[in-house]
Amino acid sequence: MQRVAWMVGFGLILWGQAHAEPLIMDDEKLFDTLTQQLGAMADANQATDGNTLAKASKDAPTSVGVELPSVLQNADGYTAQVKSVFVIGSVFKCSKCEHWHPAASATAWCLTADGLMVTNHHVFEKAEGAAWGVCGVDGKVYRVLDIVATNAMDDVTVFRVDAKDLIPLTLGNAAEVGDKVSIISHPDHRCFFRSSGEVARYMKSPQRGPQPGSIRMSVTADFAQGSSGGPVFSADGAVVGMVSATQSIYYGPSKPDAKDQGPLQMVIKNCVPLAALRQITTAPATAASPE
Secondary structure, three states, X not given: OOOEEEEHHHOEEEEOEOOOOOOOOOHHHHHXXXXXXXXXXXXXXXXXXXXXXXXXXXXXXXXXOOOOOOXXXXXXXXXXXXXXXEEEEEEEEOOOOOOEEEOOOEEEEEOOOOOEEEEOHHHHHOOOOOEEEEEOOOOOEEEEEEEEEEEOOOOEEEEEEOOOOOOOOOEOOOOOOOOEEEEEEOHHHOOOEEEXXXXXXXXXXXXXXXXXXXXXXXXXXXXXXXXXXXXXXXXXXOEEEEEEEEEEEEOOOOOOOOOOOOOEEEEEEEEEEHHHHHHHHHOOOOOOOOO
């Protein structure tokens, strides 16, 4: 018979065995840590600045050969998966003081134990700031070293950080419409936020000029600014996609330059599909096409 005990005065309910305490996120402390350590790296001339990364993003090959983990290591839900997801950000100095300030942030996730990570191409496309790095749920900060591969059309970038012995995520099988999925990301500085939903559809974006349209996977799991690059997990904990962008639907004038768009009806959540993640990590490397 299971041991059942209640200790209301201490806020404890014990069912059979004690459960681990939930992870409590201190968003302000995490961003303060990231800002202070990136600022210290910049002061010591040990950081990679945004202009360097933006240029590297244009010149990087479109794919890189990577030995991906074949054994799923993050199947135990949020507590395991969150260790492989990171806040990515940068710092800058304004003209009014000598302090380092945090810039816009996004999400990245670990691809290999020796420091390869994945995020969106648009995160580095117009990067600025004096120092870039990532911060894990444990508060450890690692500097961004360089861009390894990037694909603008698919909105995927593989980059390297100065770290070892990380816990990589595992790429799974393509998710089907209706499959349950979850996302861990950092919407508007709400760090390591998990949302859930399902795959809503796959679609091809319109062709723009000579560039062919790209494939996107739409999901009902929620995300917002700061979520860019967040991994999309299948029910068994494998990565099946990555956050990319949102499309808002309004009831009202359809012209893009209309001042009154009417009330917001719906927000479509579009993600990079698994196929694009596999392509940038396994296809033969080629030079990036000039823009």
